[in-house]
Amino acid sequence: MQGNAQRVEHQLTDKGYVPVYTTRVIAQPWETYTADDHRTWATLFRRQREILPGRAAKEFIDNQERFGMSADAIPKFSDLNRVLSVATGWELIAVEGLLPELTFFEHLANRRFPVTWWIRKPEQLDYLSEPDLFHDLFGHVPLLLNPVFADYMQAYGCGGVKAAAIGPEALVNLTRLYWYTVEFGLINTPEGLRIYGAGIVSSKGESIYCLDSAAPNRLGFDLERVMCTRYRIDTYQKTYFVIDSYAQLMDATRPDFTPIYARLAAQPSHPAGNVLDSDQVYQRGSGEGWLNDGDV
Ligand code: PHE
Numbered sequence: 533m534q535g536n537a538q539r540v541e542h543q544l545t546d547k548g549y550v551p552v553y554t555t556r557v558i559a560q561p562w563e564t565y566t567a568d569d570h571r572t573w574a575t576l577f578r579r580q581r582e583i584l585p586g587r588a589a590k591e592f593i594d595n596q597e598r599f600g601m602s603a604d605a606i607p608k609f610s611d612l613n614r615v616l617s618v619a620t621g622w623e624l625i626a627v628e629g630l631l632p633e634l635t636f637f638e639h640l641a642n643r644r645f646p647v648t649w650w651i652r653k654p655e656q657l658d659y660l661s662e663p664d665l666f667h668d669l670f671g672h673v674p675l676l677l678n679p680v681f682a683d684y685m686q687a688y689g690c691g692g693v694k695a696a697a698i699g700p701e702a703l704v705n706l707t708r709l710y711w712y713t714v715e716f717g718l719i720n721t722p723e724g725l726r727i728y729g730a731g732i733v734s735s736k737g738e739s740i741y742c743l744d745s746a747a748p749n750r751l752g753f754d755l756e757r758v759m760c761t762r763y764r765i766d767t768y769q770k771t772y773f774v775i776d777s778y779a780q781l782m783d784a785t786r787p788d789f790t791p792i793y794a795r796l797a798a799q800p801s802h803p804a805g806n807v808l809d810s811d812q813v814y815q816r817g818s819g820e821g822w823l824n825d826g827d828v
């Protein structure tokens with residue numbers, strides 16, 4: 533952790549105890565990045581870009597190119613914002629880390645995407661328990677150039693503000709949707725399944741596992757199915773949900789969720805690894821290596 537990142541408190545959430553940071557929006561302190569920080573970015577950038585062609589959605593890599601992201605140095609948010617603002621009207625803002633839920637939703641609802649300004653330490657290349665600059669920038673930012681996905685992210689933010697007013701169970705349902713799409717989503721293309729989830733593309737191990745392993749389920753996206761499915765925070769996912777297009781995501785999430793939340797509140801949630809009769813199955817996972825407990 534960088535010395536001046538202000539961790540406000542630890543807060544019990546659906547992801548366990550996580551640090552929550554000050555809600556302050558800051559200027560990206562670009563001059564304070566060390567040679568080690570830029571090296572960490574370069575190592576991770578090269579490592580992912582080596583394996584992602586043919587695995588990540590084509591627009592993901594194309595959009596990184598459009599932004600001019602490269603291994604040379606940690607990007608400046610101001611440079612990325614020049615590209616982003618004319619393309620879809622989104623703006624990257626620098627924050628200290630994970631934000632309280634309502635603050636996060638309000639940013640998205642106003643087309644502001646919070647990016648953690650600090651990058652992980654060299655000894656954390658493969659795993660770290662909270663989002664850092666590499667996850668946020670490399671993983672989330674490219675698809676903000678896609679007009680449909682950009683609208684989905686804003687709609688999600690508006691939906692979050694609304695769900696927060698409805699209650700904690702609604703928020704749990706909505707968080708699962710974010711998890712299984714924005715973080716761990718797969719998309720079906722004429723060339724085969726591709727990754728669009730930021731949690732996957734920022735992880736070398738999961739970028740390979742989610743497509744190549746026989747262990748996980750790969751199931752067709754269904755809104756209510758996703759919203760009542762638990763997930764993993766400490767291991768690779770047991771199940772990935774596959775969309776056909778970003779428009780499908782937009783269309784499925786357009787209806788008012790209020791009656792959906794009410795209906796789901798009366799139903800039990802599904803364990804992360806279950807396959808239901810109603811599922812569209814791309815792959816039924818072998819379940820090899822799965823831990824029995826720990827779904828959240
Ligand atoms: N339509 C949802 C609602 O009424 C809002 C939403 C849109 C939620 C997109 C998630 C994603 O709550």
Ligand code: CO
Nearest residue numbers: 663715730731
């Ligand atoms: Co993320």
